[in-house]
Amino acid sequence: MYTLNELIEIDSWVREVEFGPRAQQEETGLTLKELAQGGSHSYDLLRGLAHRVCGAHYETPQYNQRLLICWLNHLSGLGITVESGTYSAPHHQLNFQTADGTVSFSTDGTIEKDEFLAAFTT
Numbered sequence: 001m002y003t004l005n006e007l008i009e010i011d012s013w014v015r016e017v018e019f020g021p022r023a024q025q026e027e028t029g030l031t032l033k034e035l036a037q038g039g040s041h042s043y044d045l046l047r048g049l050a051h052r053v054c055g056a057h058y059e060t061p062q063y064n065q066r067l068l069i070c071w072l073n074h075l076s077g078l079g080i081t082v083e084s085g086t087y088s089a090p091h092h093q094l095n096f097q098t099a100d101g102t103v104s105f106s107t108d109g110t111i112e113k114d115e116f117l118a119a120f121t122t
Helices: 004-014 021-026 040-053 061-075 113-121
Strands: 082-088 093-099 101-106
Touching: 004 061, 021 061, 040 061, 040 113, 061 082, 061 093, 101 113
Parallel strands: none
Antiparallel strands: 082 093, 093 101
16 A cells, blocks of 8 residues: 555654653554554554554554544645644544644544545535
8 A cells, every 4th residue: 555665754744743752652653554452442443543544553542643634634635734633532532623623533433434534524
């Protein structure tokens, strides 16, 4: 799906943001591998979404949310700009801030790629 140069570029976009020490310590890097089961529920939610949407994922929620933002801004072809994002595991809420407002998702269930993309185009 991606060339090595594309993966390096995507990773550099994600890493433009400084993440907290815990995320940096737990992060294992961008991968195309199938998802491993049995991780933290909040980690699995964002890892699964990133894999379905982007075809790649990181280990930690912070990196995966940033990956989704970078994918939307640079690779989706939707012509939108996501300025920032927040994820609240206790509130089961994933938010992306765009120029047009906030796009929010409940993380109580699986978010499919079509549902995710449609939220930014309607």
